[in-house]
Amino acid sequence: MHGFTGNPGVACGCGGCDDQGRRRFLCSALGGVAVVAAGAAILSAGPASAQSTLAPDDALKAMMDGNRRFIDGRLQSLNEDLSILKAKTAEKQEPFAAVLSCADSRVPVEFVFDQSIGQLFVVRVAGNIATPEIIASLEYGVAVLGARLLMVLGHSNCGAVKATIDGKAVPGQIGALYAPIWPAVNAAGNDLGAAIDANARMQATLISRSSTVIAGAAKEGKLKVVAARYDIASGVVSLLG
Ligand SMILES: [Zn+2]
Numbered sequence: 001m002h003g004f005t006g007n008p009g010v011a012c013g014c015g016g017c018d019d020q021g022r023r024r025f026l027c028s029a030l031g032g033v034a035v036v037a038a039g040a041a042i043l044s045a046g047p048a049s050a051q052s053t054l055a056p057d058d059a060l061k062a063m064m065d066g067n068r069r070f071i072d073g074r075l076q077s078l079n080e081d082l083s084i085l086k087a088k089t090a091e092k093q094e095p096f097a098a099v100l101s102c103a104d105s106r107v108p109v110e111f112v113f114d115q116s117i118g119q120l121f122v123v124r125v126a127g128n129i130a131t132p133e134i135i136a137s138l139e140y141g142v143a144v145l146g147a148r149l150l151m152v153l154g155h156s157n158c159g160a161v162k163a164t165i166d167g168k169a170v171p172g173q174i175g176a177l178y179a180p181i182w183p184a185v186n187a188a189g190n191d192l193g194a195a196i197d198a199n200a201r202m203q204a205t206l207i208s209r210s211s212t213v214i215a216g217a218a219k220e221g222k223l224k225v226v227a228a229r230y231d232i233a234s235g236v237v238s239l240l241g
Contacts, residue, residue, distance in 0.1 A: 056224035059096045059149035066114035067237045077116040089118035097121070097149040098141035100203065102128045106232045107155050113237075121147050127160030128152055129180035130203040130210075139213040142223055150207070150214065150223060153237070154200030155230040161185070161196050197240050200227040 054062070069075055098121040101109050109122045121141035123134055130138075130152075141147045154161075163170065164181040184199035204227040208215055217223035227240040 053146075054096050054148050056148045056222070059147075060151075060224060060226065063097055063113045063115075063149065063151065064237065064239075067112060067235070069114045070112055071235045075111070075114050077110070077114045080116050082117065085117040093118050093121075093145055095119055095121040095141065095145055095147050097151065098123070098138050098145075098147040099151045099153055100125075100128050100130065100134060100138060100207075101153040101230075102126060102155055102158055102160065104155060104158065104232075107153070107230055109153070112230060112235065121145055127158065127164070127177050127181050128154055128200065128203055129160075129177065130206045131180060135207055135211050135214075138207060139211055142217050143213045148223060150204075150225045152200045152204040152207070152225075152227045153230055154196045154227070154240075156193065156196065156232050158192075158196050158199075161199055162192055165190050165192065165195060197227075197229055200229060201240055203227070 066077075096119060097113075099109050099113075100123050101107050103124045103126045107124075109124070110116065110120055113120065121138075123137045123141075125131070125134055138150060142150060160177050161181055161184070163174070164178045164185050167178070169175075180203075181195075181199055184202050185195045187202075188194035188198040204225055208218065208225050214223065214225065218225055229238050229240055230236075231238070
C-alpha cells in the first residue's frame, strides 16, 4: 500500500484509484484538485508519494522528514510494496523532487531521504557540478516531469572538491571536474568544508541563473531551488542558506 487513502468517491480516471474510489498512488494532473486536498494526508502519513502537485515548501518538508527517518533508522520506504510501485510507474513518472548530487558511493540519495521508486529524479556526477547536460536533465525533471523541489546536495569529505583544492595531476579526463568546482575553491579557500558548501551554493545559483526553464518555474512559485550538505558520518542533511 502506498500513499493516498481517505478520499472516498474521488475518481479521476488516472488509474491510481482503487475500486472504492480511494486514491492510492500517482494521479494525473487532471486530478490535481483532489490531489492538493490529499497533500496533507500524504505528508502526515509518511514518505511523499510521487506527486508533482505538491507545493514546493511541502516537497522540501517531505524530503527533510525523510532524512529525519533515515537518521533515526526508521526507514518507511523499504516497507512499501515495490511490485505495486513498479507497476504504477511503468508508463509514467511524477517525481516530486529533483536532486543533483555527487556520484560518491556514500551518498545514496533515495535512502538519505527515505524515498522509493518514482519519487526522486536524481542526477549524479562527481562534485555535483552543473554542466550543460546536467542542467538539461534537471530541466527535464522540472519542466516535463513536474518536480517541485530542486536540491543541489553536496557532501562532507567530497573527493572531487578535495582534488580541486589539491590541484594535482590526475589520469585521464578526471581533471575536467576541476574547472566547474574551481570558483568555489577560489571563494572559500583551502578549507574543504567551506569549499564543499560554497560549491553546492554556487551550482544551485548557476542552475537558477543559466536556465530560463528553472528560473521561470521558480518565479511562478512552482519550484523551490535549495542547496544542502549531506554529512556522511551522521546522515544529517543541512540546508545551506
Ligand atoms: Zn563528492
